[in-house]
Each structure stands twice: as C-alpha cells, then as structure tokens.
Amino acid sequence: MAKSWKEWEKPVLELEDTIKKMKSLVDAEPDPVRRKELADRVADYERRRDAYLQTRYSRLGPWEQVLIARAEPRPYTLDYINALFNDFVELQGDRKFGADHAIVGGPALFEDQPVMVVGHQKGRTIQERTQRNFAMAKPEGYRKAIRLFEMAERFAMPVITFVDTPAADPGVESESRGISEAIAASMLAMFELTVPVLSVVIGEGGSGGAIGIAVANRVFMQEHAVYSVIPPEGCAAILWRAPEKGAQAAAALQLTSDSALRFGLVDQILPEPFGGAHRDPSEAAKTIREVLRAGLAEFGAMSPEARKAQRAARFRSMGEVLAASNS
Amino acid sequence: MAKSWKEWEKPVLELEDTIKKMKSLVDAEPDPVRRKELADRVADYERRRDAYLQTRYSRLGPWEQVLIARAEPRPYTLDYINALFNDFVELQGDRKFGADHAIVGGPALFEDQPVMVVGHQKGRTIQERTQRNFAMAKPEGYRKAIRLFEMAERFAMPVITFVDTPAADPGVESESRGISEAIAASMLAMFELTVPVLSVVIGEGGSGGAIGIAVANRVFMQEHAVYSVIPPEGCAAILWRAPEKGAQAAAALQLTSDSALRFGLVDQILPEPFGGAHRDPSEAAKTIREVLRAGLAEFGAMSPEARKAQRAARFRSMGEVLAASNS
Amino acid sequence: MPFRRAAPSPGAFVQCANCRKTLFAAEFQANLKVCPHCGHHHRLLWDERVNLVFDEGSFTETDAELRSADPLGFPDYAEKHAQAMERTGLSDSVINGTASLQGQKVSISVSDFSFMGGSMGSVAGEKITRALERGVSERMPVIIFCASGGARMQEGLLSLMQMAKTTAAVESCRSNGIPYIAVFTDPTMAGVLASYASIADVIISEPKALIGFAGARVSKQAGVGKVPDDFQTAEFLLKSGMLDRIVERRNLRSTLASLCRMLGGHLMTEAPRG
Amino acid sequence: MPFRRAAPSPGAFVQCANCRKTLFAAEFQANLKVCPHCGHHHRLLWDERVNLVFDEGSFTETDAELRSADPLGFPDYAEKHAQAMERTGLSDSVINGTASLQGQKVSISVSDFSFMGGSMGSVAGEKITRALERGVSERMPVIIFCASGGARMQEGLLSLMQMAKTTAAVESCRSNGIPYIAVFTDPTMAGVLASYASIADVIISEPKALIGFAGARVSKQAGVGKVPDDFQTAEFLLKSGMLDRIVERRNLRSTLASLCRMLGGHLMTEAPRG
C-alpha cells in the first residue's frame, strides 16, 4: 500500500530531471546534426514520460486516488478562484463567534457576472496548514458560509462552491459550539436558495464536512478527486480495527469519481490533464470554467422556484432501496 | 436621594404590622360591641394605609420610579407567564453557543391561543440572580430570542415580549461573541415578522438590552416601569462625573411611563394596583391580560403585510427633528 | 410485525447499566426502563417508545415495504443486515408510522439502535424523508425519535447523501409551516446529528443521552482545551445551547403533546386543503 | 457648507497621536492622515472621507435641513449643540448625500466624530434612516461610514428609539435587494454598533479602530475572564467574526467599488421601476 503519491511519480520526477539536463545540452550543442539527434531523444523521453503518466493515472487504484486527492501540489480553492474569477473580495466574519480560515468565501466576478464563491481551503506551508486547520472547518466556517449563501440570495448572485476537506473539525470546541448543527444548517440554507448553485469536488470530499457546502443544482467532480462517507482509515478502524487497511476500505467504499457518477451522486466527471490537475493547473481550471459557464447559463435561464425544486429533487432521488413484495 | 424603595414603604410596613396584630385581637374578642369597635379601628388603619400608598405612589419622583422599577418583590416575567398563560414550554437553546437564562421564552397558550412568549428574567435569590446574570442577557440570549421569533413566524403564532433588564451584558465575553450584533439582529428579526408582536415593559427598560426585544406593533408600559437610553447612574457619571447624582439624571432623562407616552414611544400606560404591582400581582396581571387580549384581537384581524408595515411605521415616526428654513 | 412484546417472566432480574444495581425485570419495565435507584434511562426498543408516548392502539406503520439493496456489494454487509433482521424482527433501523398524541394526529419516525446501531443508509434516509414529507402532505406535526451511531458506511456515498436528502425534507416542513420535533435518545451521533436531527424546530433529549459529531476519542485527540466531564452528554449539549430541554421519560408524552398542540395550532384552524 | 478645507500652511507640523512622531502637515494630509511611520489611521473629518472615497465632485448633500429639537429640554444640551455647530460648521453629527463610486451611484451617510462624539440623536437617526431608504427608493447601494460614541443621551428615550428606526430601514434594504456596506472608523460604539452598524451586508473597518458595545472600563469590570490586549480593536473584532475585513485607507475606494459593483450587479440589469 502506497504511503504517498510521490511513490509512483518518482520515475516521472527522474525522467523530468534527465529531460531538463538534456535540454540544456541541446541548447549548448553547436553541431546541428548532433543537436537534432539530442532533440529527438528529448522528445522521445517526453513521450515516454507522457505515456507513463497517462497509463499510470488511468489505472490508479482507489487508495492511490485518495493519495492524489490529498496531494499538496494539487490546486486548492484559492488557486481556482484566482484562475477563474476577478475581483474576489474575501468576506470573513460569521458574525457570531469567529473567523474560520478553513473555509473562504466572498463575491467575485465570473466572466463579468457577479457570483458568490465559497470553498474549503487547505494550506501548503506548515504555518498556513495550521492557520487553516487542514481545511477542517469549525462551526464558524459553516456559519460564515450560511451568511454568504443568504447574501447571494438577497442579491440574486449564483453560488459556486469548491469542496476539498478531509472532514469537519471534530474537536471538543467544535462540538461545544455545535459543529453538527452548523453543517445541517448550512445544507438547509443551500436548499432554501432560489439562485443557481454549482459545486465542484476538487480534492477530498470528506463526509459531513464536504456535503455541508455541496448542496447544489449540479455537482461536478474532478477525475482524481474522492468523495466518501468516511475516511478510509476510519472505516478500516471500525470494520477491522486496523486503520492501516485504508487501501482495502478505499476499495470497499467506492469513493472515486467514476463510482459517484455511476450512482448518480455527481453529475459530471471533469477530466484532468494527464498526470493530474497539479501538472497543469490552468488546463484544469479551463475545464472547470467551461462547466461553470454552461451550468450558469442553464440554471440562469430557469425560474427561481424551478431552481429550488430541481435542487431538492436532485437529492430526493438519491439512495438505493428495494420494495418488499408483501409487507 | 432614596437608596431603596423600602424607605418610603417603611410606614406602610409598620402600619401593616399593627393591622395584623389588631386583627388577631378582633378574632379573639368575645364581646360583640368591643369587637365592632376594634374592627372599625382596623378598617380605619387600612384606609390610612391605602391613602398613604395612593398618595405616595401617585407622586413618586423619577428616581423613586427607578427604585421601584428595580424592586425585588415586583412581579417578573415568569410571574406574569404563570399568571397569564397555560402550557408554557420553555425552549432554551440558541443552537449556536449556549443557554442564557437572562432571557426566557417558549410557546404557551393565551386564552387557548398559541403564542410565543419571550422576556428578560431577573432572579430573587442570590443563586438565581447569578444564574440569570441579573437579567443582563448575553449574545446567546438574543440569539435564542431570534430563533423563537422565527419559529413563531413559521407557525403563525403572535409574539409577546416582557421587557425587564438593567442592560445587556457588557462583559468581555459578550463583546467577543458580538453582543452588539445580537441586539441589532434581534431587532431586525422582529421587523421581519408578519405575525402580531406585543411588548410590555414591566420593570427596567434598560437601553439596548431592552429595545433588543421590544420591537412590537404595540408597546405597553406599566405605570411604575422605567425606560431609558442609559442608566441614570451612567448618565450622571458621564455628564457630571458623579454617578451618585442618579436622581438628577433620572429627572433629566425623563425615563418614566408618562414621559414615554407623551413622546409617543409607548402606546399605553398600564395602571398598577396602588402601591405598585407587587402589592397585587394578580390584579397587575389582569390589566396586562386585557391589553394583550385587545392587542391580539386588533392585530390578529390585520393582514400579515399590514402588521409588518404598521410595526415599521410605528418606529419610523419616532424622533423629534426641526427643519431649517434655508439649507 | 410483533407489536407488544411478551411481559418479562415473574421473578426475572435485570441489572442497571449505570449503577449496576439488580432490579426486578417487571418493575424495571413498569418504570419505563428507568432505573429507580439512579434514574438512568436505558435504551428502548422502537415499540416500547411508541407505547410510551402515543395514544393506545393509535399507531399505524407506514413505509414498511422498504428494504436495503447493498448497492456497493460491501464486504459482509448483506450478511450483517440479514442477521440484524433476523435478530430484531425489523427490516431496518427506522420504523415509520402515524399515531395520535392526546388526540392529535402526528407523523412519526422511530430509530431503533438495536438494528445495526441505528445507522442511516438508504432505507433509513428514505423513511425519515417520507415521515417528514407525510407531515407536509397531510398537514400534521412530525416527531422523530433519534437513536443512531451515524451514517451507514456500508452504503458508502449513498449514505452521506441521505444527510442532504433528509435535510431537504426538513426544509419542506419549514417552508410549509409543519412543526418538526426531534427527540434525542441514547445515542444520537455523527451523520444523523449533523443532518435532520439538529435542525428540528424543537429538540428534546432524554437525560444522559450520548450526543456528538465525532467519537469521543477523536474529539479528545483533536481538541486542545480540556475535555469537560459531561462531554457529549445531553446535559453538555443543553448548556451549549444545542437542546431546548432535557425531559424525563415519564414527562415525554405530555411535553410532546403540548408542543404539537401549540406549534401545530394553525394546522387545526386552517382551511382544509386539496 | 464649506466642502474643501484650506490646505495646511507650508511648513506646519502635526504630531502622530500614536507614535508621537512629528510630521509635516502637508505630507500627513497627502498621506490621507495615515502616519507614515506607524501606519496609524487618524480620524477624518466628513469631507475628507468623501474626497477620499468618491469620484471627484460627485457628492451632493441631502437632508441638510434637519435640525435638532432638544425635546427633553435636557440640561446644557441646547448650548452644547450650538457650540458644536459653531465649531464644526455642521448641523449635526451625520452628513447624507449621494455620490458616485467609479461611476456607480450610491447613497451615503458619513458620521463625523468631531460633532458631539458622533452621537446619534433624532437627527442622526433620521438621516441614517433616510440614507438607507434612499437606497431602496432609487435602487442604489448604500454606504455608511460609522464614527460614534453611541446614542445621544441628551435626547433620552428618543435616541434609543433611533436604534430601532435605523434597523427598520436596514430591514427594508434587505428585503428589497439593496446592498448596504458599513465602514467602521475610530470609534464605533454602543447604540450605533448595536443597531444599523452591525447588520450591514458587508462590514469593513479601518485598522486599529476602537469598536465596542460598552466602555472598556465597564467591560473589564463585568467580565470574569482575562481581557485580550487588543480588546475592542478592529483586529479583535475581525478574529471574533464581527467584521469581514480590515482595509487600509488607501485601498478603501477600490474595495468599496468592487463590492458595490458585485453586490449591486442585479440593480444594473433590472428593469427600470416606477
């Protein structure tokens, strides 16, 4: 069982190192024939790298998907906000208790249209990770989100959310301030909206912490994101008293994008540049841009009542039950 | 300057002591003539007591009004709830942070009609006073009130509030959890209501802490209650750097019920049994019952939109301004 | 479905799970499974709960035909589920129905912790949703008795989505003026607490019930401050503003009846619909 | 009313109220009264504020005819008020108007602390209310700059009622889709903070502004816990979730313009009314 996404990216990193060195040789080579030869070899190496990435990423197992969904170089919410929106003004207060940096949000322009953006935010440096509590939001994070959702409704702004959290914060303080109520109230607030709501699962869709801001008219999921009712390690701990069996649990939980699509729980998988979104963030953003544009057009054309009803109906249909013939 | 309402009630208490003793003499007296004589004297003492109370309470100065409004034997919110309503079920949670016992509230039946009752609650024992923080509500008290107002709206229940607080809690914790926001949001929630809202100022109408739950279609004020923008001691401290000049400040602030009525800031003064509501709580409750009944009938007959508009218009008209002829 | 269980045999004993005192089973049962010594409220089976609260003979089960589908083919799930059905005589962790409460008709849903820890998969989520929707369509208050360890992980993401689905049904109650009262019983946890349970109009809990988002061990590891002695108990949640009141079992019926009468008052007087 | 004040005489000096360094008055003025050494944001007069934020020459004053009435005949009030008018050239603590912000028309209200501590009596309450109502009637965003010690006690209960009156006007903005942005400047206190100021859609503060419900001395006496060093500063309120952001004076114009453009976007595209 792999411990990090770096394990299978090691050959790539080595290849890229070689390519880089050879490229400097190409530049330095005076003889045109010899230069051509070297350039061909570089191109060959690049093809090999691409082929490897394409093969490797097309057959990632569920556990490897978990690892890549959690990978630090993966683009985070603020990366996409910077790439996709203009004039983002972050609004911080929940107006009740505190400022939670595990969820960011505020108004922004998407192709000149005002929208309200809300998303979980991880950190890259140790300091930022601590400040953002590893994107594990506390009650005040969800209450800030609620405030922004309600503001969007008042000003007829579509809502766009980015989902990327291991889980909601489970600490003693979060319990005492009602983390459960905050998550439930956030979902409730999203069901009350009559503006269009679009969500994109960009990394870890971690249980209640994720669904708390993912009650949308349409939910997109990036190819290598995961979405799960419980972290695989937690599942393994409960089922087999063996948290290290996370890989087995990941397989059992079917937490990958293709499973979520198959069960009708997300609406569309967003293909990532091969080798993952982190290899080409602007290409990944472009894909998101296109589905957001289409989604805003589609739901923008609906009546407010129809948007609210569609959202409720979308979730109403979820679940697989049988009916006993005689009861 | 009196320090306590007991100062002018001392002669009454002495008289009542005498009356009590004489009554036992009457009962013990075998001779009918002598008994008649004694009984006449008792009646005479009672007349004198009543006359004293009536005179004394009809000419209480502003500062004495402040003292009586704060007096411990005065009926508090829960006393009136018990006297006026059936089936009161106290609901405690603000669903955000805590349970504040300085404000109580919940659904109850008023003459078989479901209503939502909310009020500041003082304590009589030292223990209860501490538990209720002297009726100085924290943010969670106002947020509980907001929750109850919104619930009343969902279930078409009229709202009745009882106002009796020296002030909102000014402590460091209340500041950090947004006592100002909580008061403002509570007023806002009351302006949003389309159900009838009636308020009764029963004791101390203490500045922001009071108006926070007093945004009603009709505001009643008991005869000996006070309603002020600032406690007189605080006013004296600011104006004259002499908190002990509370009596002067009380006069300057015009915080009595007749002033409030004269400025059109309350709609009706509720006469109290002579000697104050505490001398006959059930009589005081009866007066409140009648105005509540009339108020519910009057506003119950209005449309929801008209009720909301009347409430906004009521407060819109408050304030005394002049217009300069040339500007 | 067996509705009234057999009375305990005369002379049988049980032990209080809290104070460990030995009690006559019949007396224990007669005392609503509340220990006469320490007041501990032991867990009730779903039908004991129904008998405790609602008018005698007024309960009619609904949605009984729903069965779990094992959509993921999750390891051992089909087996465990079949065993639970066998052992409890129930088809899943939630039982729906209508009943009357001091004469007022209500839509109810009762979780039974003895069925796979009361966990919420597609069937439980569908039933909770239908109980709330029935309140809306038939204009009556909804009472849900919670007893659950959380979402049922064996149904994966489908279970997580039940959180949203049930919340949508609560939204429908709220926007249609239907009162919804939640009663937390021991335990009310995780995905259930973080969805329909916590957004009821009124929340009541039985004394000492365990109520929380995360397992206590996880919370304590995650927290930096000290852990209160009563952490994740009903008493802790009351202080934290998450509950409206803690009601002893013997007063539950009258409290719920008062609340339904008052919050549902407008349903009595409104013009009949469609 | 004098709109542009005279420039400071060349060579004049001022002292920073925070770091006590001596500054050239002209430089200080050019730097928007922000100390170049310590970044301290000194209080602005109302017209300096308007010049700082809005498009040049776009300000038109409204509601200038309103005058205080001394309804209580409060000791010394008439005198103090007359002196304040004399000293400041203002008629009361709040100045209303319309202006444009990067071309977008907005309704504005500016409190000036130099007039009786920016306190809110009937005139200030009426003006705040009208600025908000003008936003509703003319379909434009509202920006209110707060600078106030609280309610004006010399108008007694009438001042307290301004809290409710202004809140009603905020409610009208909210239910009519009119964005309302509050800018807290040093100081924003008491009855102003506990009414219209705290329920703006977006709340911005200048750095280090004093913001609080009660006087710091009262708070400290009332509290049991320890008092944070930054108690009742903008930075404290940001951490407490009461503000959306702290914006330096030089960025205020662009932040406000962005917000008005985005939150008021629907006002641009809607069909013209009445």
Ligand SMILES: [Zn+2]
């Ligand atoms: Zn026991």
Ligand SMILES: [Zn+2]
């Ligand atoms: Zn300085």
